[in-house]
Amino acid sequence: MVLEAPGKPLEARELPEPKPGAGELLLRVHACAVCRTDLHIVDGELRQPKLPLVLGHQIVGEVVGEGRRIGVPWLGWTDGTCRYCRAELENLCDQAQFTGYDRDGGFAEYAVADERYCFALPEEYPDLQVAPLLCAGLIGYRALRLTRDAELLGLYGFGASAHIIVQVARHEGRRVFAFTRPGDSEGQAFAGELGAEWAGGSDESPPEELDAAIIFAPVGSLVPVALRAVRKAGSVVCAGIHMSDIPSFPYELLWGERVVRSVANLTRRDGEEFLHLAPQVPVRTTVTAFALEEANEALNHLRRGELHGAAVLHLSAAG
Numbered sequence: 001m002v003l004e005a006p007g008k009p010l011e012a013r014e015l016p017e018p019k020p021g022a023g024e025l026l027l028r029v030h031a032c033a034v035c036r037t038d039l040h041i042v043d044g045e046l047r048q049p050k051l052p053l054v055l056g057h058q059i060v061g062e063v064v065g066e067g068r069r070i071g072v073p074w075l076g077w078t079d080g081t082c083r084y085c086r087a088e089l090e091n092l093c094d095q096a097q098f099t100g101y102d103r104d105g106g107f108a109e110y111a112v113a114d115e116r117y118c119f120a121l122p123e124e125y126p127d128l129q130v131a132p133l134l135c136a137g138l139i140g141y142r143a144l145r146l147t148r149d150a151e152l153l154g155l156y157g158f159g160a161s162a163h164i165i166v167q168v169a170r171h172e173g174r175r176v177f178a179f180t181r182p183g184d185s186e187g188q189a190f191a192g193e194l195g196a197e198w199a200g201g202s203d204e205s206p207p208e209e210l211d212a213a214i215i216f217a218p219v220g221s222l223v224p225v226a227l228r229a230v231r232k233a234g235s236v237v238c239a240g241i242h243m244s245d246i247p248s249f250p251y252e253l254l255w256g257e258r259v260v261r262s263v264a265n266l267t268r269r270d271g272e273e274f275l276h277l278a279p280q281v282p283v284r285t286t287v288t289a290f291a292l293e294e295a296n297e298a299l300n301h302l303r304r305g306e307l308h309g310a311a312v313l314h315l316s317a318a319g
């Protein structure tokens with residue numbers, strides 16, 4: 001499925017089988033989860049994607065000719081030499097290439113990936129269930145680490161990432177307060193089932209002061225809302241790659257050494273740590289499967305907030 005230009009639906013195309021370069025693997029794609037970032041690319045909210053583009057950066061596939069199963073995440077390549085790479089911040093590499101953005105991704109039957117950025121996947125998980133761990137899980141995990149030892153944690157936006165991270169946070173002994181779109185009682189019930197001790201609308205105040213909050217929803221107006229809910233020295237971590245503008249707010253909300261920060265991309269170390277941790281929790285993902293040809297429907301469901309958990313494109317095992 002190919003994006004020719006932002007603002008247009010993806011189009012089904014027959015493409016030549018991609019040719020792996022030096023150090024790259026050719027994969028037959030089994031599954032590829034859909035991420036809100038894909039939606040931002042389709043909607044033209046991110047700077048220059050490669051065009052035409054095959055989206056998809058949560059790829060589960062088997063190496064052609066070998067049969068071993070691997071995962072391909074958002075971080076597709078780094079230069080290894082810039083100041084960020086040298087400081088163990090390869091997620092911020094000046095020359096980074098991202099899967100399904102600068103490089104063709106996994107909304108396709110075949111994909112190529114640089115082997116150094118691929119992950120071994122925990123065997124306990126079937127293809128569909130492991131796919132959302134590769135971005136929803138990984139970026140959520142990096143965001144969770146940035147809240148440090150916060151015990152009372154707020155999650156704003158209860159989509160694919162939050163439904164994974166609530167389980168990890170509970171496993172670590174944290175208490176989780178989930179915020180959904182106002183009136184989304186199904187989403188609130190879902191959060192409760194997964195371990196949130198309180199769930200309400202983002203227009204509600206949590207029953208206790210939070211130590212930290214993670215904002216997964218791409219909604220800038222949630223930044224002052226979350227700041228109001230966290231205690232002194234607490235942090236608000238914005239986990240999305242794109243957000244609507246943040247409205248001005250009184251300095252008083254930031255006062256008291258509160259911190260607002262973003263989380264960007266992932267490092268390979270995040271991936272290794274998280275994929276080791278997930279089966280121990282054990283994280284269970286809730287997925288809705290779509291056929292490859294239904295990629296536009298999957299994106300539309302995500303846009304309308306109609307999914308519980310993650311959407312995953314499932315390629316038939318035959319062929």
Ligand SMILES: [Zn+2]
Binds near residue numbers: 074
């Ligand atoms: Zn993603």
Ligand SMILES: [Zn+2]
Binds near residue numbers: 080081082085094
């Ligand atoms: Zn670099």
